[in-house]
Amino acid sequence: MAQQKNISQILLKQTLPITLVIALGTSMVFGMGMIWAINTSADHAHQENLNQALSSYHQAIAAESSHLYSIASNPLTLQSLTNVQSLTKLHRNYNLSVLHATGPFTSSVSIYLKDGSLYSSTLNYSLENAPDIALTPWFNYVIGAQQTFIETTSNGLLIAAPIMQANELLGVIVSQTVNLKALINIHLNDYNLVILDRTERVLYSTNTELFPLYSTQLIRDNATWRKSMSLSEGDLTFVSFEKKSVHQKNLLLLYLLLFSGASFIFISAFVTAKIAGRVIREAITDFTLAIEHFEQHKQIGALTKKTYDISELRQLNERFQDLLTKLLASNLSKNRVSAILNSLNDLLVVFDLDGTPVISNRAFDDFFTNKEFSHKDIFSFLFNNFDSPKSLLNMTRPLPSFETTYQTGTQGGRQTNIVHWSRSPMFDEQGNIFGAIFVGQDITHSNELSTNIELKNAAIDAADSGILILENEAPFTRVCYANTAFERITGISSQLICNKDLSLKDFKQFANAPLARIRTAMIEKKSIVEVLKVPLKNNDQSHVELVLSPIPTDGLKQKSYYLCILKDVTQQQVNSNLLISAKEQAEQSARLKSEFLASMSHEIRTPMNGVIGMLDILHDTPLTMQQLNYVRIAQGSADALLSIINDILDFSKIEAGKVILDHADFNLYEMLDSFIDGMAQQAQRKGIELIIDTLKVQHHQVKGDAGRVRQILTNLVSNAIKFTEQGYVKIQVESTDLDDQLCTLLVSVSDTGKGIPADRQHSLFDPFIQVEAKDAVKGTGLGLAIVKQLVESMNGQIEVLSEVGQGSEFKFSIEIEATNPQPILSTDHISGKRILLVEDCEMTRQTITNQLSHWGASIVTIDSAEQAIDYIETQDDNIDLALISSEMKQMSGKALGVRLATTHPKATINQRVLMTPVSKDPNLAGISRAGFNSHITKPVKAKDLANLFNSTLNSSDAVSVNEPINDTNGEANMSKQQRILIVEDNTVNQMIARKFVETLGFEAVTVANGQEALDTLIAQSENPIDSHFDLILMDCQMPIMDGFEATDKIRQAAAGEMFKDIPIIAMTANAMKGDRERCIEVGMNDYTSKPLDKEDFLSTIQRNLRT
DSSP states (O other): OOOOOOHHHHHHHHHHHHHHHHHHHHHHHHHHHHHHHHHHHHHHHHHHHHHHHHHHHHHHHHHHHHHHHHHHTOHHHHHHHHTTTTOOHHHHHHHHHHHHHHSOTTSEEEEEETTSOEEEESSOOOTTTOOOOTTOHHHHHHHHHOSOEEEEETTEEEEEEEEEETTEEEEEEEEEESOGGGTOOOOOSSOEEEEEOTTOOEEEESOTTTSOTTOOTGGGOTTTEEEEEEEEETTEEEEEEEEHHHHHHHHHHHHHHHHHHHHHHHHHHHHHHHHHHHHHHHHHHHHHHHHHHHHHHSSOOOOOHHHHTOHHHHHHHHHHHHHHHHHHHHHHHHHHHHHHHHTOSSEEEEEETTSOEEEEOHHHHHHTTTOSOOSTTHHHHHTTTSSOGGGGGOTTSOOOOEEEEEEESOTTSOEEEEEEEEEEEEEOTTSOEEEEEEEEEEOHHHHHHHHHHHHHHHHHHHOSSEEEEEEEETTEEEEEEEOHHHHHHHOOOHHHHBTSEEOGGGSGGGTTSOHHHHHHHHHTTOOEEEEEEEEOTTSOEEEEEEEEEEEOOTTOSSOEEEEEEEEEOHHHHHHHHHHHHHHHHHHHHHHHHHHHHHHHHHHHHHHHHHHHHHHHHHHTSOOOHHHHHHHHHHHHHHHHHHHHHHHHHHHHHHHTTOOOOOOEEEEHHHHHHHHHHHHHHHHHHTTOEEEEEEEEOOOSEEEEOHHHHHHHHHHHHHHHHHTOOSSEEEEEEEEEEOSSSEEEEEEEEEEOSOOOOHHHHTTTTSTTOOSSGGGGGGOOSOHHHHHHHHHHHTTOEEEEEEETTTEEEEEEEEEEEEOOOOOOOOOGGGTTOEEEEEOSOHHHHHHHHHHHHHTTOEEEEESSHHHHHHHHHTOOSOEEEEEEESOOSSSOHHHHHHHHHHHOTTOOEEEEEEEEETTSOOOHHHHHHTTOSEEEEESOOHHHHHHHHHHHTTOSSOOOOOOOOOOHHHHHHHHTTOEEEEEOSOHHHHHHHHHHHHTTTOEEEEESSHHHHHHHHHHHHHOTTSOOOSEEEEESSOSSSOHHHHHHHHHTTTTOGGGTTOOEEEEESOOSTTHHHHHHHHTOSEEEESSOOHHHHHHHHHHHHHO
16 A cells, blocks of 8 residues: 655655746856856956056057167267267267166167167176177178167067167167066066966966976976956967866855755755644544544534635535435444444345445454455355356355355465355345345364264274263262273173163173272262173183273262273283293293202212312322322313313303392502413413413502402403413503593403404304304303303403414403592613513513513513524623523524533623423523523513512522422411311211311311201300310301301300401302302301312411411
8 A cells, every 4th residue: 555645755755856947047147147147257357457567568569669769868878879989988888877877777788889889778798798799680680670679578678779879870779678577567466477488488477486488398388377357469479377276166166056045945945835734634633533423422613713814624524414314324234233243253244236335243243354365256256156256146046055265364374164055145225135145154173073072983983992971979870971992802792881870780791790890980070990800601701901080070060970991901911920920930941940950960060079079188198100190180070071160150140140240449550460371381281372461550459359350360261271282362451530439451362362253253152153063172152152241240341352373352342430540650770771572472571571561671572592692792881681581493592591600600690590381390500500580480571570680680699599488387386276166967078078178287177067067156155165176167057057057156155256357268069159258248248159179278378377
């Protein structure tokens, strides 16, 4: 819609363009006249200036000529020229003074004789050097014509006149004015006068600063000067100049005057239009207020006198008052009809017989707001489902109600509306049909509700569960709805129960239902779930789950509604019973399996203890070499069988998820050293180099399950040794911080074995899987599976890298807790020491070198004895320490030591140390004879290296060979007071334990069960004079009273206060993980498993006796 304009804007739009044109035209005409006037005035001024200048020029010439005539006619001049021959120099000077006295000072005057010689001059000419003028044009002209000669040049004004006496030419008098300014004297305001010669050279200027004399450049500068008029006089040109800036200034003043005049006209017109507009607007506003007064008070308000004086508005007011009076009555009726129509919720629209809308109510307008039609095609839009919408206006044809669909909204969010229409004719006052009334009802929402209800009813009827809607209005319960599944599940017809006051007890199907609980839930409006047994026609019964939930109903306080869902759970009940039964069977099976494993562990280990123990005892008796070999073979077979049993039992425990990890402090270095020494014999028997690298271990004291870590290492290293025929097996250990409490232990076990094919590596950690079938003779295939489970239980992971023919590398990482670090090794004294390392195994040589270099030592490595000799012969400086391997291929370490001692007695080696295999007797006497100061065992460990340097490099003297500490005498002395009580029900095991104890020189007493042990201790406590017991070896599984109960009673002082804290060591055939924890829990001090390992068994006894 175009923006409406007020009366002032209209007046301005109509008058301002005309006013602007008139103002501009007037200004242009006035301006052109003023320009003509200015130019005419300027030309007149120039003409006056030129006339004045010319007049002044003529006056100057006339004055100068008159002056010359006066001199030429002076009697003195004539007399002096007549007697020129007789005049002396004195007379000439006198005549010169006369010239000076009579002539003006603006010119120079000279008198020449008619022969051209100078007679006298105001110039300082001497008669000898006077210029020759005989040939000058002016002189010849005056002599010849005997007339006056006047010439103005760049040299000034020259006037030459003849001197005559009685018509006789006596000479020539000449006046020469160099500067015309001395002759011409005029004053101009804004103009400049210039006299030019024929070359336009300046001869005269009223302003020599602007027009310097004798210049020509500024005369031609039209950009600066406005040459208005010129006047010629002979060879001279008189020019009047005016600066263009002056002329432009005059024009600018003219333009400003014109602009001011035009602006004044325009502003006057604008103000006049605004005033006129305001007057008219006030008149119209006055009239509008009068009309509004009529709308409010139903009468025309009085106009103001100013407005009423306008005859046109007064006539309009009178005509409009008559019209409103006629419409007032009809408006009252129309407003009532509109109010009635707008109160209808239905859509109402009236069309005439041409399809033009006559009237519509508010509901129609609101519904079709922003609908996609214009006023012209509204009829076609409303009834778009008819081929010929105009046929609806044929009121002679009956027309039933119909529905029309409308698409509304934008492209991204369109919606469909459905309107139900009915038509009726509209009559005029004469009863003729002049239009049609259409009444519409929006049924979109009701259709959607109906569709949703039908969809929900269909979904409820299709449900597998029976659904009831109950109305509870005490004391009755009415079934409002029941779906078809209800009849299928219960066998009760929905027609039988719907819309009737019923009770569950009325149906035999629910005879066993917990009606009291259901009724209570309905009263308290709570949900309830019950499983009912419903009898079927074939004398069977089904299980039905009943879920009863209250339905929220706002505003219905007297009534409450419930949703009841019945679901056939017969099969689920059967499955649940089967699941419970299967779970009970599985739990019983697991319990029986655990009991079986515990029993088998005890039953197998008991005879195994006898076999292994007796073999150990037999090994210590006098035997022939063949018999000794047989015993060793039997021991090896027994150990292999024990390893298989341990793997099977341990894997069973892990598989059952019953792995219990210990969490105790242990020293990582000590655990690794003990482990490597135990594995070294197995490797060295095969001629394999076993190497350990702990250079990057940052944490010494840690907390975790040391036994499980050792078990992982044992499996991996044993496999590496087992499948490596030559070369080495290397164990590399690192530890890094994970957070403030935890650290990561990274272990790598690499070998130079035959390697593992790539297609078999992914299954290595599966149970009972080995690389090749022929390898089954070397184990059960459970080792790596156990390793993987143990690593993952410690939040770690394991991987294998292998290449056939190149060897394998197993890497694993686990998380352990780092406790306060304790300094283990003191290595400051090693820094700077010169060390010679002789070792033929490259990996061993590299590992030892890295460790010593890390401590700051200077290392020289040599891989053979011959090269070592050659190197030592070339050394002048002392070598602090020589580390020499005892077993090298070409020459042994001892042979090298002997050769150095015999052939190079002065060799500069301070200390010599032999590295011997831990599996062989070092023969200390032979080592000493070979010239060595000490020895250490291989595999070489960091702690042993540090201790070795502490004992050798800190001493300037030769140190004796480090012999092993022999505690036999000390233990024998201790054994004289030691008395051990062995509690064991198996006689073979009693015999083995007694024999092992007696090897230490201890006294052993055996009893068969826990009760006998208590009786023995009680008897001992009653006779304290007898030798008392110092330690108890307690079997766990025994008749009458087992070891656990006996230990518990001992700790409760059932055997007397003196034995309450006696050390008790468990001997158990249950070697499964968790047995140790149980033993410690009941109060035992330590733990050893059967079959008894002699060394471990005896060390456990000694350790507990010391504490």
